[in-house]
Amino acid sequence: xxxxxxxxxxxxxxxxxxxxxxxxVSGELMTKAVTLVPCGHTFxxxxxxxxxxxxxxxxxxxxxxxxxVRNYTVRQLAEAAKSHPLEEVKQKPSxxxxxxxxxxxxxxxxxxxxxxxxxxxxxxxxxxFYEKAQAYLEFxxxxxxxxxxxxxxxPLSLSKKGKEKISSSAKEDxxxxxxxxxxxxxxxxxxxxxxxxxSQLQALVNQESEKLTVKEQEGYKWTKNLLGEGKKVRLFTxxxxxxxxxxxxxxxxxxxxxxxxxxxxxxxxxxLDSIYEIDPSLANEAKVPLIFENLFKKAQSLSPLxxxxxxxxxxxxxxxxxxxxxxxxxxxxxxxxLPGGEDCLNQAKMKTLLLKQKGxxxxxxxxxxxxxxxxxxxxxxxxxxxxxxIGQLSNLKMLDLKRNQLTVLxxxxxxxxxxxxxxxxxxxLTALSDTIGQLSGLKVLYLSQNELTVLPDTIGQLSQLxxxxxxxxxLTALPDTIGQLSELKALYLSQNELTVLPDTIGQLSQLxxxxxxxxxLTALPDTIGQLLKLxxxxxxxxxLTALPDTIGQLSKLxxxxxxxxxLTALPATIGQLAQxxxxxxxxxxxxxxxxxxxxxxxxxxxxxxxxxQNDG
Numbered sequence: 001x002x003x004x005x006x007x008x009x010x011x012x013x014x015x016x017x018x019x020x021x022x023x024x025v026s027g028e029l030m031t032k033a034v035t036l037v038p039c040g041h042t043f044x045x046x047x048x049x050x051x052x053x054x055x056x057x058x059x060x061x062x063x064x065x066x067x068x069v070r071n072y073t074v075r076q077l078a079e080a081a082k083s084h085p086l087e088e089v090k091q092k093p094s095x096x097x098x099x100x101x102x103x104x105x106x107x108x109x110x111x112x113x114x115x116x117x118x119x120x121x122x123x124x125x126x127x128x129f130y131e132k133a134q135a136y137l138e139f140x141x142x143x144x145x146x147x148x149x150x151x152x153x154x155p156l157s158l159s160k161k162g163k164e165k166i167s168s169s170a171k172e173d174x175x176x177x178x179x180x181x182x183x184x185x186x187x188x189x190x191x192x193x194x195x196x197x198x199s200q201l202q203a204l205v206n207q208e209s210e211k212l213t214v215k216e217q218e219g220y221k222w223t224k225n226l227l228g229e230g231k232k233v234r235l236f237t238x239x240x241x242x243x244x245x246x247x248x249x250x251x252x253x254x255x256x257x258x259x260x261x262x263x264x265x266x267x268x269x270x271x272l273d274s275i276y277e278i279d280p281s282l283a284n285e286a287k288v289p290l291i292f293e294n295l296f297k298k299a300q301s302l303s304p305l306x307x308x309x310x311x312x313x314x315x316x317x318x319x320x321x322x323x324x325x326x327x328x329x330x331x332x333x334x335x336x337x338l339p340g341g342e343d344c345l346n347q348a349k350m351k352t353l354l355l356k357q358k359g360x361x362x363x364x365x366x367x368x369x370x371x372x373x374x375x376x377x378x379x380x381x382x383x384x385x386x387x388x389x390i391g392q393l394s395n396l397k398m399l400d401l402k403r404n405q406l407t408v409l410x411x412x413x414x415x416x417x418x419x420x421x422x423x424x425x426x427x428x429l430t431a432l433s434d435t436i437g438q439l440s441g442l443k444v445l446y447l448s449q450n451e452l453t454v455l456p457d458t459i460g461q462l463s464q465l466x467x468x469x470x471x472x473x474x475l476t477a478l479p480d481t482i483g484q485l486s487e488l489k490a491l492y493l494s495q496n497e498l499t500v501l502p503d504t505i506g507q508l509s510q511l512x513x514x515x516x517x518x519x520x521l522t523a524l525p526d527t528i529g530q531l532l533k534l535x536x537x538x539x540x541x542x543x544l545t546a547l548p549d550t551i552g553q554l555s556k557l558x559x560x561x562x563x564x565x566x567l568t569a570l571p572a573t574i575g576q577l578a579q580x581x582x583x584x585x586x587x588x589x590x591x592x593x594x595x596x597x598x599x600x601x602x603x604x605x606x607x608x609x610x611x612x613q614n615d616g
Contacts, residue, residue, distance in 0.1 A: 021033075023043050023044040023047055024043065024059070024060065024132065024134070024135035025043060025047045025059050025135070026043075026044060026046065026047055027132065028044055030042065030043070030044050030071075031044075032044050032045040032046065033045070033070070033071040034048055034068040034069060034070055034071055035068060035069055035070075035071040036048065036058050036063075036065050036068050037065075037066050037067045037068060037069060038063070038066060039058045039060075039061055039063040039065075041058050041060050041061065042071050043059070045068075047059070048065070048068050049172075049173065049176060051065060052065060052172075059135075059139075060135060060139055061139075093123070093126070093127035093130040093133070094126050094127055096126055097123045097126035097127035097130055097133070098123075100119050100120070100122045100123035100126065100133075101120065101123045101130065101132060101133045101136070103119050104116045104117075104119035104120035104123060104133065104136060105132075105136055107119060108120075108136050108139065116136070120133050120136055170211075170212050171211070171212060174212065245285075245317075246284070246285035246286075246288040246289075246317065247283070247284045247285040249288050249317060249318070249319060249322075250269075250284040250285065250287055250288050250291075251265065251284070252319045253272065253288075253291065253319065253322055254266075254268055254269060254272055256319065256322070256323060256326075257271075257272060257407040257408060258271075258407060258408065258430055258431075259408060260408075260430065260431035268430065268451075269284075271407065271428045271430070271451060272291075272407075273287070274428075275384055275405045275407075275428065276290060276291050276294045277294075278290050278291070288317055289317070291322070292315075292317055292321075292322070292325075295322070295325045295326065295329065296315075296325075298329050298382075299325055299328075299329055299355050302329060302332045302333075302355060302358075303332075303353075303354065303355040303358065305351060305352060306354050306355055324356060325355070326384060326385050327359065327385060327387065328355050328356050328358070328359030328360075329355070329359075329384075329385075330383055330384060330385040330386065330387050331358075331359040331362045331387045331389065332345065332355070332358060332359060332362075333378075333381055333382065333383055334362070334378065334383070334386075334387050334389070334390070335362050335365070337376065337377070337378055337381065338366070338369070338370065338373065338376070339369075339373060340369055341365075341369075344365065345358070362387065362389050363389050363392065366389055366392045366393065367392060370392055370393050371394070371395060372395065373393050373395065373396060374395055374396060374397045374398070375396070375397065375398040375399075376393065376396060376398070376399050376400070377400045378399070378400060378401050378404070379400045379401065379402045379403050379404070379423070380402070380403040380404070381404060382404065382405065383401070383404040383405065383406055384404070384405045384406070384407070385406070385407075385408075386401070386406055386408075386409060386410055386413070387410070388410040388411075388412045389412075390410065390412060390413065390416075391410065391412025391413060391414070391415035391416065392412075392415075393416065394415065394416070394417075394418065395418055396416050396418065396419055397418055397419060397420045397421070398419075398420065398421045399416065399419060399421070399422050399423070400421075400423045401422075401423060401424050401427065402423045402424065402425040402426050402427070402446065403425070403426045403427075404426075404427050405427065405428055406424070406427040406428060406429060407427075407428045407429060407430065408429070408430075408431070408433075409424075409429070409432060409433045409436070410433070411433050411434075411435045412435075413433060413435055413436065413439075414433065414435025414436065414437070414438030414439065415435075415438070416439060417438065417439065417440055417441060418441050419439050419441060419442055420441055420442060420443045420444065421442075421443065421444040421445075422439065422442060422444070422445050422446070423444075423446040424445075424446060424447050424450065425446040425447065425448045425449055425450075425469070426448070426449040426450075427449075427450050428450065428451055429447070429450040429451060429452055430450075430451045430452060430453060431452065431453070431454065431456075432447075432452070432455065432456050432459070433456070434456045434457075434458045435458070436456060436458060436459065436462075437456065437457075437458025437459060437460070437461035437462060438458075438461070439462060440461070440462075440463065440464065441464055442462050442464060442465055443464050443465060443466045443467065443487075444465075444466065444467045445462070445465060445467070445468050445469070446469045447468075447469060447470050447473070448469045448470065448471040448472050448473070448492070449471070449472040449473075450472075450473050451473065451474055452470065452473040452474060452475055453473075453474045453475065453476065454475065454476075454477070454479075455470075455475065455478065455479050455482070456479070457479045457480075457481045458481075459479060459481060459482065459485075460479065460481025460482060460483070460484035460485060461481075461484070462485060463484070463485075463486060463487065464487055465485050465487060465488055466487050466488060466489045466490070466510075467488075467489065467490045468485070468488060468490070468491050468492070469490075469492040470491075470492060470493050470496065471492045471493065471494045471495055471496075471515070472494070472495045472496075473495075473496050474496065474497055475493070475496040475497060475498055476496075476497045476498060476499060477498065477499070477500060477502075478493075478498070478501065478502055478505070479502070480502045480503075480504045481504070482502060482504060482505065482508075483502065483504025483505060483506070483507030483508060484504075484507070485508060486507070486508075486509065486510065487510055488508050488510060488511055489510050489511060489512050489513065490511075490512065490513040490514075491508070491511060491513070491514050491515070492513075492515045493514075493515060493516050493519070494515045494516065494517040494518050494519070494538065495517070495518045495519075496518075496519050497519065497520055498516065498519040498520060498521055499519075499520045499521065499522065500521070500522075500523070501516075501521070501524065501525055501528075502525070503525045503526075503527045504527070505525060505527060505528065505531075506525065506527025506528060506529070506530030506531060507527075507530070508531060509530075509531075509532070509533065510533060511531050511533060511534055512533050512534060512535045512536070513534075513535065513536045514531070514534060514536070514537050514538070515536075515538040516537075516538060516539050516542065517538045517539070517540045517541055517542075517561070518540070518541040518542075519541075519542050520542065520543055521539070521542040521543060521544060522542075522543045522544065522545065523544065523545070523546070523548075524539075524544070524547065524548055524551075525548070526548045526549075526550045527550075528548060528550060528551065528554075529548065529549075529550025529551060529552070529553035529554060530550075530553070531554060532553070532554070532555065532556065533556055534554050534556060534557055535556055535557060535558050535559070536557075536558065536559045537554070537557060537559070537560050537561070538559075538561045539560075539561060539562050539565070540561045540562065540563045540564055540565070540584065541563070541564040541565075542564075542565050543565065543566055544562070544565040544566060544567055545565075545566045545567060545568060546567065546568070546569065546571075547562075547567070547570060547571055547574070548571070549571045549572075549573045550573070551571060551573060551574065551577075552571065552572075552573025552574060552575070552576035552577060553573075553576070554577060555576070555577070555578065555579065556579055557577050557579060557580055558579050558580060558581045558582070559580075559581060559582045560577070560580060560582070560583050560584070561582075561584045562583070562584060562585050562588070563584045563585065563586040563587055563588075563606070564586070564587045564588075565587075565588050566588065566589055567585070567588040567589060567590055568588075568589045568590065568591065569590065569591075569592070569594075570585075570590070570593060570594055570597065571594070572594045572595075572596045573596070574594060574596060574597055574600075575594065575596025575597055575598070575599040575600065576596075576599075577600065577603075578599075578600075580600055580602075580603045581602065581603055581604065582603065582604050582606075583600065583603050583604070583605045583606070584606045585605065585606060585607050585610065586606045586607065586608045586609055586610070587608070587609040587610070588609075588610050589610070589611065590607070590610040590611070590612055591610075591611050591612060591613050592612065592613060593607075593612070
């Protein structure tokens with residue numbers, strides 16, 4: 001780890017370099033000067049960082065570096081020299097002096113110190129303020145006065161700059177940078193940013209890996225060259241760090257709402273933006289204040305005394321703050337809808353409590369008053385999160401949550417084992433908790449108009465389920481366990497992205513109604529013919545090119561919708577569907593019909609927009 005930095009201590013620089021205020025190693029103006037402890041030599045901070053990474057020795061006298069402190073005097077002189085260059089201060093060495101220096105440098109690197117001292121003294125006689133000559137001279141004097149078993153390495157000269165680059169690890173650089181940033185007054189004034197940097201620093205120090213994570217690399221990229229002494233630079237640094245912090249926080253909020261998403265989390269941003277009515281074209285860091293503004297407004301409506309006179313509380317923009325507000329806002333929205341809940345919240349003593357204090361009382365209140373609740377309508381309530389206390393309503397039989405903004409369900413939903421009807425239609429769910437399978441008494445499940453891309457395998461544990469509506473989602477496949485729904489009578493899957501059906505679909509022995517309109521199906525499994533109780537089958541607007549022969553086994557089928565597919569022929573077994581009353585074959589590629597279709601004398605057959613060559 002880097003030595004501790006104590007920038008509040010001002011140390012006068014030791015005159016080991018001239019008033020030209022150049023770094024003896026890099027040759028750059030010392031606008032970031034620091035003084036080494038205990039030797040007292042002064043260099044630019046970048047030079048010191050390189051030394052710490054390499055051997056932790058002063059490049060002039062090879063003394064161990066215990067720590068370093070900011071050298072305000074040298075920094076101010078360097079800034080002045082930069083703004084108002086003085087020829088008498090920054091004189092260029094004469095050509096003759098440069099020749100002597102190069103010769104002395106060569107002798108120094110060959111460890112011929114006595115000869116080098118003589119030559120370098122001559123160079124300084126010609127140009128007294130020749131900093132590089134001074135640095136090499138002091139180095140040679142140190143070497144000649146301290147015999148060593150191994151020759152010391154000379155200071156890195158400008159001639160080697162670019163060829164021999166000393167670099168510390170990015171992790172060490174970032175740690176050092178964070179230490180410096182935390183000392184900035186402008187950082188101290190921003191509590192949330194200060195906490196963020198402190199947590200980043202703690203994580204960096206504790207982690208074993210020397211490599212930075214993607215987020216750390218992003219933060220380092222923006223900050224490594226921005227820390228300077230000028231006020232404008234400091235403010236710019238703070239601004240950039242705030243942007244980075246807000247962008248990272250936005251991603252954390254996304255992950256909070258979509259915990260099952262491991263990849264392509266950014267694709268879910270549109271859902272979060274719609275929940276908070278945010279312009280999706282805004283940068284992520286610009287969205288965070290709008291999200292918190294939305295939260296604070298909702299909190300104010302539920303706890304007005306806490307936000308008296310419309311003054312927003314100065315809460316830090318952090319994930320814990322977000323999670324706390326989100327949870328407690330939705331706790332109170334739920335509480336208001338419980339029988340007797342609104343009366344409780346309107347009591348004078350409750351109104352004096354903070355939002356969080358009220359929310360934390362919900363659990364005890366439900367324990368006492370919620371045991372007899374069997375039906376609960378929470379539809380169109382503006383819920384963005386379902387409080388985990390919902391699982392305490394153990395006698396609930398009907399729960400209506402449609403038309404909210406839920407993105408995830410709590411695992412406690414599985415505790416509602418007596419639930420018979422659950423309506424989650426028109427929300428923003430992208431996944432279901434595995435505990436959904438614990439709803440052993442569930443008979444009706446509405447999940448239409450969500451963002452589901454997959455169903456958990458535990459869906460098959462709903463052994464009493466009779467009705468399942470999954471219309472208007474983004475499902476690309478069904479789990480094999482879907483076939484375990486032995487009591488299922490109606491399955492709605494229209495407007496998804498299904499490309500294939502599992503063979504286990506044929507195990508739904510009680511199924512009467514199956515809607516697969518507007519998917520991407522190219523074929524049906526042969527097991528479709530095992531659905532002996534099926535009465536209605538919708539397959540319109542898919543990409544089917546053929547039907548399996550087993551379609552003829554659906555003896556109770558009364559309606560078969562196959563419009564807008566790519567069918568080029570029908571199986572002869574189609575004529576076995578004696579109960580068929582409607583066969584919709586519009587907009588396909590049929591050129592001929594099997595003669596067996598004539599057996600369907602009681603069936604209305606729609607054949608518009610097919611390239612038929614005869615009447616079949």
